[in-house]
Amino acid sequence: MKADSPADTVLELRSLTKHFAAYPAVKEVSFAVERGEFFSLVGPSGCGKTSTLRMIAGLEEPSAGEIILNGQNVSRVPPHRREVSTVFQSYALFPHLTVAGNIAFGLERQRRFSRSEIQGKLNTILEIVQLTGKESRLPKHLSGGEKQRVALARSLVLEPKVLLLDEPLSALDPALRKQMRAELKSLQRQIGIAFLFITHDQEEALSLSDRIAIMNGGCIEQIGDPQTVYRRPATRFAAEFLGDVNWIGEAALRPECLQVSLQPPREGVRWTPAVVQSLTFLGNRFLLGTRTRDGHSCIAELAGDTCRFQPGQQVCLWWNPADELLLQTQ
Amino acid sequence: MTRLRRLFLLPGQAVMTLLFWLPLAIILLYSLLTRGTYGGITLPFTAESYARVTDVLYLEIFWRSLWVAALSTVLCLILAFPLAFYIAQVTRRKALLLNLVTLPFWTSFLIRTYAWMFLLRDTGLVNSLLQSLHLIQKPLPLLFNTGAVILGLVYGYLPFMVFPLYATLEKLDTALLEAAQDLGASPLEAIWRIAVPLTKPGILAGCVLVFVPCMGAYLTPDLMGGGKTVMLGNLVQNQFTTARDWPFGAAVSLVFILISLVVTAILQRRTEDLL
Numbered sequence: 116m117k118a119d120s121p122a123d124t125v126l127e128l129r130s131l132t133k134h135f136a137a138y139p140a141v142k143e144v145s146f147a148v149e150r151g152e153f154f155s156l157v158g159p160s161g162c163g164k165t166s167t168l169r170m171i172a173g174l175e176e177p178s179a180g181e182i183i184l185n186g187q188n189v190s191r192v193p194p195h196r197r198e199v200s201t202v203f204q205s206y207a208l209f210p211h212l213t214v215a216g217n218i219a220f221g222l223e224r225q226r227r228f229s230r231s232e233i234q235g236k237l238n239t240i241l242e243i244v245q246l247t248g249k250e251s252r253l254p255k256h257l258s259g260g261e262k263q264r265v266a267l268a269r270s271l272v273l274e275p276k277v278l279l280l281d282e283p284l285s286a287l288d289p290a291l292r293k294q295m296r297a298e299l300k301s302l303q304r305q306i307g308i309a310f311l312f313i314t315h316d317q318e319e320a321l322s323l324s325d326r327i328a329i330m331n332g333g334c335i336e337q338i339g340d341p342q343t344v345y346r347r348p349a350t351r352f353a354a355e356f357l358g359d360v361n362w363i364g365e366a367a368l369r370p371e372c373l374q375v376s377l378q379p380p381r382e383g384v385r386w387t388p389a390v391v392q393s394l395t396f397l398g399n400r401f402l403l404g405t406r407t408r409d410g411h412s413c414i415a416e417l418a419g420d421t422c423r424f425q426p427g428q429q430v431c432l433w434w435n436p437a438d439e440l441l442l443q444t445q
Numbered sequence: 446m447t448r449l450r451r452l453f454l455l456p457g458q459a460v461m462t463l464l465f466w467l468p469l470a471i472i473l474l475y476s477l478l479t480r481g482t483y484g485g486i487t488l489p490f491t492a493e494s495y496a497r498v499t500d501v502l503y504l505e506i507f508w509r510s511l512w513v514a515a516l517s518t519v520l521c522l523i524l525a526f527p528l529a530f531y532i533a534q535v536t537r538r539k540a541l542l543l544n545l546v547t548l549p550f551w552t553s554f555l556i557r558t559y560a561w562m563f564l565l566r567d568t569g570l571v572n573s574l575l576q577s578l579h580l581i582q583k584p585l586p587l588l589f590n591t592g593a594v595i596l597g598l599v600y601g602y603l604p605f606m607v608f609p610l611y612a613t614l615e616k617l618d619t620a621l622l623e624a625a626q627d628l629g630a631s632p633l634e635a636i637w638r639i640a641v642p643l644t645k646p647g648i649l650a651g652c653v654l655v656f657v658p659c660m661g662a663y664l665t666p667d668l669m670g671g672g673k674t675v676m677l678g679n680l681v682q683n684q685f686t687t688a689r690d691w692p693f694g695a696a697v698s699l700v701f702i703l704i705s706l707v708v709t710a711i712l713q714r715r716t717e718d719l720l
Contacts, residue, residue: 174623194626195634207624211642220638221628269628 124183125150125309126171126199126277131180133166140166142333143180148277148309153300155312155320157356158330164313167330168279171311172201185276195224200270201279205286206262208254214241214265215250221273240272243302259287263295271306280312284319296323317357321345329353345369351442360440361413363387363432372438373415375403375424376431386433389413391424405432469702476695484689494696503680503697507704510677513591513666514659517598521606521655522648524599529610529647530640534619543611546604554601558668561597562588565669589671597665602658606651613647614640649716657705677701 126148133141141163148154156164169175171182173194182190189197200221209217215237222233241247244264254262263283270278283299284292300323303310314320320327321341328338329352337349346369348354354367361368366385380386392412393404401422403415413432424430476494478486497503532542549557564570567584575581587593617640625635641648663678672679677697684694 172623172627174627193631194623195629195631199627201624201627203620203624205618205620207618207620209621209625209639220625220630224629224634273628 123149125152125185126311127181127183128167128171129181129183131167131170131182132178133163133170133175134178135166139333141170144330144333144335145180146328146335146338148311151307151309153303153310153312153323153325155314155324155327156330157314157317157320157327159315159356162330163333164330165281168201168281168311168313171277172199172279173197174201198276199279200273200275201281202263202266202270202283204281204283206254206266206283208262208265208269210254213251213253214246214257217254217265218250218269218272221269225273236272240268243271243305244268260291260295263287264298267299267302271302271308275308277309277311280310282313282315284314285316299323321357329356331356346440348440348442354440354442359414361411361415363407363411363413364409366434367440367442368434368438369440370402370414370416372434373413374433375405375415375417376433377428379431380433384433385436386431389430389432391426391428391430393426394422394424396422405430407432472695472698475691476693476699478692480690480692484691486691491692494690494692495700497693498696498700506675506677506680507700509591509674510660510701511704513595513598513674513676514656514662517595517602517659518606518652518656520595520599521603522651525603525606525610525651526641526644526648529607529614530636532607533611533614534617534622534640546607549604555664557601558597558664561593561600562668565593565596588669589673591670591674593669594662594666594674594676597669598659598662601665602655605654605658609647609650609654610644611647613644617643646716649712653709653712656708660705661701 124147128145128147130143130145131141132139132143144163144167146154156167158164166175170177171184173189173192177190180190181188184198209220212220218237218240219233222228222236228236237250238247241250244267246261246264246268249257249261254265257265263286266283280299284295287295296319299310312320312323324341326338326340327344329336329344331352337344337353339347344353345357348357351360351367354360359370361370361373364387374380374384387407387409389405389407391403391405393402395402395404399418399420401417401419403417403422403424405413405415407413415432475486477490477492479489479491479493481487528546532539532546536542562569565587566572567588569587571587572581572584576584621639621643622635625639626632630638660676661678662676663682666674666676666679667682670676675683681694681697681701684690684697688694
């Protein structure tokens with residue numbers, strides 16, 4: 116089946132919907148992923164992002180809507196005939212197969228490669244994910260980061276149209292997670308395959324993605340590049356999911372957009388008096404917890420390694436009106 | 446606490462000593478004695494019974510027991526795997542289906558074997574149904590042959606294959622099967638390449654549980670085989686009753702135990718390699 120999509124679109128979802136019994140997990144989700152794009156789907160657990168991914172992989176059947184992959188409607192194509200590949204949250208490495216066996220598994224299923232071709236592809240991908248020399252190990256003898264790289268290699272060696280990643284970094288400890296995050300980004304740039312990345316971690320999404328789709332309650336709330344969705348969130352949910360928000364009257368502000376001074380500021384800015392309540396030192400910055408006169412709690416983020424404010428002090432919070440977040444009322 | 450733990454072993458040890466080790470010692474003793482004129486045993490000690498085991502006539506019975514048991518085991522495996530897979534990985538009504546698998550144990554094996562005989566005999570349900578539909582002219586020979594024995598053994602020991610398979614398949618991470626399909630394996634390939642290799646410990650355990658009792662089956666070959674398919678169990682029984690040759694019956698029993706132990710040990714070693 117041919118389906119019209121723009122030439123640079125590799126994956127398009129059209130009103131994709133999934134009901135589990137009577138419960139709607141995914142409601143008319145539509146978006147398009149471009150070739151070579153790092154596209155993130157973010158949202159809290161239960162927002163429908165994993166169900167969306169599983170429908171794209173073919174592991175769940177959509178209740179309604181279409182999945183267009185590389186110009187073909189694949190909505191009813193079984194998973195083993197779809198040119199997408201998934202990196203599972205738990206990696207799902209085959210415990211009885213070696214690193215090489217795991218990576219070659221998909222190639223062997225295709226029956227169009229000779230043994231030497233498979234070996235060649237295997238060597239190339241082992242080098243890319245830096246696992247050369249570990250090909251005869253079993254998964255249980257690998258570290259968390261190595262398992263992650265095998266899972267990536269196993270999918271990437273098939274050169275899928277889109278690589279689907281289901282919270283691939285969540286099983287790693289925090290230090291390793293940061294390292295793998297950097298590796299993932301450079302790997303994606305190097306091979307140029309589109310990544311559809313699922314996470315509930317806003318920092319991961321902001322730092323990795325070309326574009327982000329924010330999902331809530333089975334619907335897409337906003338799609339945009341990281342700076343746009345962070346600085347110009349469309350909805351209150353999007354604003355609060357991607358970072359902290361201070362509410363001062365009608366104005367919504369990111370903590371780093373609030374300035375603090377002892378004297379009322381110059382003209383051309385907005386301000387409100389407040390009382391310092393707490394001071395949190397975070398190494399390279401301070402978080403100043405304050406309460407405004409009309410009772411709102413506000414957190415201001417101050418750069419630098421010293422802070423001249425004390426709890427109990429009267430201060431002025433001020434900001435540039437251009438930094439106010441403009442949110443749709445729901 | 447340590448002393449108490451030792452006490453826990455006592456009842457089991459007592460039962461095993463009285464009802465297993467002691468009889469086994471008696472069988473060993475008998476097998477080395479001479480047959481009495483009217484049954485029983487008498488002196489002197491001799492290894493003659495063991496020499497007779499290698500007689501072609503008896504080797505044939507050993508060989509038949511071996512292949513009938515092996516074939517029954519393989520058939521059980523082929524039938525049990527899809528069933529266990531369905532219960533463990535597909536359905537949500539696990540408890541109900543597992544109870545249905547154990548349901549036959551609610552009646553005696555003897556009664557169930559007779560039920561099969563009523564179904565399969567010349568005037569039984571199957572033959573009369575086929576005849577009334579004019580599909581056959583005269584009754585099919587469904588009973589009193591080796592095929593009937595194998596049918597009876599497969600029927601009787603199928604649950605012993607289902608349970609160990611279910612136990613291992615239940616622990617199999619469904620994500621592995623999904624990953625296999627995601628990487629291009631058809632559903633059947635995913636089962637063959639992933640579920641089967643990862644279920645090997647269960648497969649081996651099930652094979653031991655089915656193979657060993659099939660080897661020594663007595664009731665099924667006697668009733669369903671009509672005495673025409675003589676297996677080891679029948680040989681032993683015959684020696685202790687009609688033939689009145691207790692030492693030879695005892696010798697056959699011990700050789701059979703030895704074969705079972707060797708087969709079990711081989712399978713055990715394979716299982717340990719896998720774990």
